[in-house]
Amino acid sequence: MTFEPTLDFARRLDAQDPLREFRQHFLIPPAPNGSRDSLYFCGNSLGLQPRTARAAVERQMQNWQELAVEGHFKGETPWMHFHQRLQDASAQVVGAKPVEVVVMNNLTTNLHLLLVSFYQPTATRYKVLMEGGAFPSDQYALETQVRMRGLEPDDAIVELTPRPGEHTLRTEDILAKIAELGDSLCTIIMGGINYYTGQVYDMAAITKAGHAVGAMVGFDLAHAAGNIPLQLHDWDVDFACWCSYKYLNSGPGGVSGVFVHERFADQPDLLRLAGWWGYDEQERFKMRKGFRPMRGAAGWQLSNSAILTMAVHEAALAEHMAAGGMPALRRKSEQLTGYLEFLINRLELPKSRLEIITPADPAQRGCQLSLLVHQNGRDLFDHLMEAGVIGDWREPNVIRLAPVPLYNTFEDVFHVGEVLAEWAARQ
Structure with missing residues (x-):
């Protein structure tokens, strides 16, 4: 044009x-x-408020008023299954299958939960690769995850920086560093878009290169979800998380989304931090010992849904879908x-x-x-x-x-x- x-x-x-x-x-x-x-x-940084958001919250306030605890099971939007109402639209936003996504918690909480599962270092394969100057929450999450494994961040975390005189990373330099780290590389975790420069990384190429050396590959999509086209399933990404309050307009501190590739859907023994809401919902209320996760990303849930913030998210996702x-x-x-x-x-x-x-x-x-x-x-x-x-x-x-x-x-x-x-x- x-x-x-x-x-x-x-x-x-x-x-x-x-x-x-x-x-x-x-x-x-x-x-x-x-x-x-x-x-x-x-x-x-923060998307605007949809005009439908207030009414969406009011509906749930009314349900709380009229149904109280029975709102978990009764009414037009039973809270027990509210996260499922967000599944299809969330899958479309990130290019996933519905079983691969769940909406829960907040962004950094979800990043920590995913790193427990997808950063499992060994004596020789323990390096984690990220972009230099990533958003501080990601830096702090990785520092503490590394220390929890008894490792030193300065040794385990490898940061990618642009060439002298340049502001953004070249894809060939990212791929070269992945190949250089080789068998020592355990996990790649990068922003889909760098918050500072606005650069979109070639997630498909990074994922392919990471898998070629045996590493897990994930992305923080805080600045990507609702902003650029994503195809997480087809790109073969292992895991990802995103917030909902930027381009998805779901309110300050709004709920986060999680992606876990379908290949992990039927691996109940995959290490994770477990909670009641991630337990097989057919058996959940039997209150038995021994964690049995739900299939797919839903198995990473911890607690029952934050209904008021999810109600806003549902209203905001409807605008996104209505726009095409x-x-x-x-x-x-x-x-x-x-x-x-x-x-x-x-x-x-x-x-x-x-x-x-x-x-x-x-x-x-x-x-x-x-x-x-x-x-x-x-x-x-x-x-x-x-x-x-x-x-x-x-x-x-x-x-x-x-x-x-x-x-x-x-x-x-x-x-x-x-x-x-x-x-x-x-x-």
Whole structure:
């Protein structure tokens, strides 16, 4: 597509957008002066509230009021099986079979649970590979998992870093490091998208290379789920987890999703931390000793479902599915992000001042563009916020902007470009 830097062009694209109605399905916070909606470009941190979310919670509050404990078994949405209501849509989001997914807990809790099962080091195969500068929760989870096995993080954890002068990892360097580690590599755990740079990793190639040396391969999909097309089953990924509050718009601290490949569905002896809700539901209420897991990812559940947050998640997933799922969202996402990139590049600022460190190749990025601001970065961020552009500041000098296809418009992107141009003009 050939972009134009005009409001009329942006409005024409919005008029042609098959997803334009979905903006009205979300609650957008006001700009600081209250005269209009903010330009919300922070869905990579917290997605907006679906208008249906409040009613979804109210329905469960009503069930609690009227049914109390019987709500586990009665009513239109018995809580006993509520997680199953989320299974099909979650499977579609990540490209999985329903038996391979379950919604439960929060993201880092689930990462720990999965690492118990899929990081099982031996005396010779104990290395774990991750990207350098991963989100801190992932770093801390791995550090503690390694120490629990009596190992030292500095020895067991291998971090991938870009080549000197580059901001993102080259796929060939990732694959070369996997081959180099060879028989010493126990587990690979990487973000599907790096939270800082916005780079999408080649998960299919990484998984294939990891399996070739006998390693388990998993991904933290916090910034990928609901953002880019995923095919976890077909890529042969062993395990993955994601949060629901970014591109899946399920509220602050919302529930997390888990993927465990079908090949592990019938391995009840696979080491795991067990809980009552993961026990075979046909026998669960017999209260017997001796853990017998449910088949598939559901066997990793610990406790009964957090119904109020799951109710929000169900409402949010319904919006995602109504929009046509990832194929439709991805088409608009590539255009929105491409338009923002076009407007930023038109500023013609030297890289010594500002550069986009997210890959230019649409196949290697999702919604997010990360701006590395070498001079006066905080001044630019404050200027954006004062103008009603809600983005995200990451130390020491990166601003993340994410135009989300469910609720952002091309006119939104145009106005963000105007605010950036105002700042650039006074530099």
